[in-house]
Amino acid sequence: MKTKLRLWLIMAFVVGATGTIVLYNIHRPRLLIIHSSASENAQMRPINRGLRDVLRDKTQFSIRWYYTGLNSIGSKHLAELESVRVRSLISAMQPDVILAVGDEVQEYVARHYANDPRIKIVYCAVHEDVAPYGLDHATNATGSLMTPPIEALTEMLQLMGQQLALTKPIRVLHIGDKTDDVKDDGNYMARQKWAKLRFIGNEYVGNFEEWKLVLGRVEKHADFIVTSEYRTLARSSSDPALVPAQEVVDWTVSHTPVPVVGTRSQYVMDGGMLAVGASLYEQGKEGGNIAIRLLEQHTSPREIPASTSKEFVIAANESRLKEKNLYLPDIYRALARASNNYFQ
Amino acid sequence: MVNCVSFSDCESPMEISDFNNAECNKQPVSFPVPPKEVADALRVSSGLNVLPPEQLARVIAHAEQLLFHPGNVVFDAGDVADRLFLILAGRVEITIGSRRNILGPNQMFGASAVVGHDHYGAVARAIDETVVLVIHQADIKILTASDKNLESWAYKRLLGLSHPEPIGKKNSSLRDSDWMELGGWLLTLLCPAVILWWASSHDVKTTIALFLAIASATVLMWLFNLVDEFIPGVFAIVAVMSLGLAPPNVALSGFMSDGFFMAMGVLALGVLIVSSGLSYRILLLLLKHFPDGQPWQNLGMILIGLLLTPVVPVTNGRVALVKPIMLDLIASLHLAERGRAATMLASSALGGVTILSAVILSSKSSNFVVYGLLPEQLRDQYQWLGWLSVAAVNGAILLLCQAVFSYIFFRNDERPTVMRDALEIQLRVLGPLSSREWGAIAGTLIFTLGVLTESIHKIKTPWLGMGLMFSFLVLRLIDKEEFRKCIDWALLIYLATLVGFGATFSYLGMDRWVSVQLGLLGTVLHDNLMLFLFLLSLGMTIIRFVLPMSPAIAIAATILMPMAEAQGISPWIVGFAILTLGEMWFFPFQSSQYLQLREMPDGRPVFDEGRFLLFNGIMNLLKIAALYLSIPYWQKIGLL
16 A cells, blocks of 8 residues: 555655656747858857857747858758758747847748747848848847948048058948848948048949959048958859858958958957957847847737847957057957957 | 477476476466567566667567465575576565565566576565466576676675565555656756756856756756666766867867776776685685684774775675675674674674775775866875875875774673685685785785885876776786776776866866855855865765755865965865765765675574664764864864
């Protein structure tokens, strides 16, 4: 009798514990974080750091991370296949919120869930605008947009202009490849006020030969070049092979007579002189915070307006700066060092 | 099929030699015990229940049931030992010299037949109408060939390690423990539910409530001793991971900790030292070469325990090794049973294996738990030798107290001398050192030298231990079977899960919450260490009345060590004090090591239990005093 009672009690405990765990997990808010990159690479690390900082103590959420690699898949067909895989995962997991990081995830995944009442979408690290993905008017989407920090960039270029003793209004040209991201950035820059500087326009090039040609004759038109993205440059009009980013930057730095400044910190990691870009850490943190609000407060995405980047990061290479007779004031140097973006 | 034979038609009491008597066997009667009850007896019998059921089923086909009348002799001392007996009904009295033991249903006797003795050394006589199941020699061989558990049971029985208590007492204690267990399971079931219900109405964060529910079930399983010590930890980690309360690198941090690997390496070394026979040889050599006289004999006993302490990281394992030596010594020295000399020797035996438990890092699992809870920078500092160097003064004080106070407390007029001839014969039987013993010696030397020269070679102790383990395996000094069976995996899991549980506790911010709740204690810790130690002594004494040693230490360390860190006091000191004070016990039920040492075939210890416990109580006070006396040393080395 006692043995049976004991067995029943143990069974009740095991069943009770298992049941509690299962019930809790079933009702746990689910968050799926989908990245455009294939893994946590140098570019994604600041975003993930921001995400982890805000999600660290949110153990009540069931959080899953998924790296799609969509930003490096060359073919549209493969990207579509990956899109199907991710959507199949979403269908199985049924997340309450999808946190889509990067433009490609919006293009291939998030847009399929626009206005879906079962899923809320948070986008982050998206360049300029989500209208191309149909998320601008979606009732279930909100997030954080990443724009070039024009004010900070203006200040920096003015400072550099003083160091180079430029007297006339500083002329700035934007150059980049022909991707949508670059065009978004270009359009955004064209709409901004550049204070005492003069933004003279955008140059979108398809291959490395064109890139060299544009930069070769740039001295006559511009005092500074601003570049955003150059990873999809083909070798030439006849050779579609992509040119490695480091090769593009190396050539640019050594052959361009005017200083070239990036709008993403990756430019300095590729060998560039200086970059003033939107803070990816802020993007991750902001995206994470919006997701938490949606999950915890059951708020509608419509009630949370999309935000744009406010913080910026500086990345610098001291030896490259010296080559152009430029230097970075201590305060900027400290800022670059604080985000591990200062190279000697 | 079971053959059922009755001896009811025999007029005289039966002896084993009569079993084959055709006169007595010719009239089998109907089944005296139903098959279900036979099967139940086989399943619950302590020697047979560990065997694979299919083996038992195979062997049972050849077993016989025999009926004995009151007073009938089942076997006599000197009879051929070729049968093993399981009592199905009735009682049997086992007599060895002047010792008497009564066995009842589901208990076995005739262990001599299992270990290959030619003759029985005891007399077995039926007290009531008794039915026994007889397993014959051929079947015993089948059972021992497939599994060593039966052999192990038999050796323990012959060494007097697993004799049951008298039947009446055992049945009553079983009833008590049954009710305790039922109550324990009921509380384990209800308490987490109550916590969750309470939390839902008191605005407590869900994750905290879930963790508290898990912690309550875990502690209750420990408190009521419902399952093996390591199982509650497994439950806690599985629940934490399934609920996602902490990431794997936190909840499973114990499996990645230095302490885990250090324990594994030391366990491997311990396995080789014990299984090669080296430890036994050293024990004999020590006894042989120590001068006559009680102080020396006791010193030898303590030294044996001390030598085993660093290499056998389970206190009960060390007690199992020294107990036969202690019993042999008491018998060969002809010490008066329950006299002061025998009690002193018993005290030295237990003191030797326990007194430096907190001082030597590798001596028990709780030390590794405390080590795992140290901040990372301190873990490097308090590896094996570092730990010993800061705890050494405390250990020296305790050793001195044990020696001096036991000499005063157990003073007596007995003048025993060691039977050196017997020791000489035992050593000759062991023969020259085997290759495994050489391996164990080399391993111990390398480990010791490695620990002492760590500042030169920069290999940390855990990896030194693991390197040795690899060498033992590759040199086949420890084979795969031994590695699987002799390494105490349960202990390693216990250690790892406790560390992970502690890390989860901190990860969820519970340590900060507890610090706030125990704010006054934190202030006392910061302002007045003396008072804190007093309060801790009091608290640990109370906790130890309800919790076994390891969980009590683990829980106290998990709560108080982070608090010490927050108050700017070395967490090692608080951890060490918890370890020392957690070992204190006053009543037998509080110490499994003492119970193990006390357990004897006739249920009566060979020493004076009252005096032993009184001396133990004095030693507990001295442990507290040793902590206070260590403070100036800790201040001198900058720890305080």
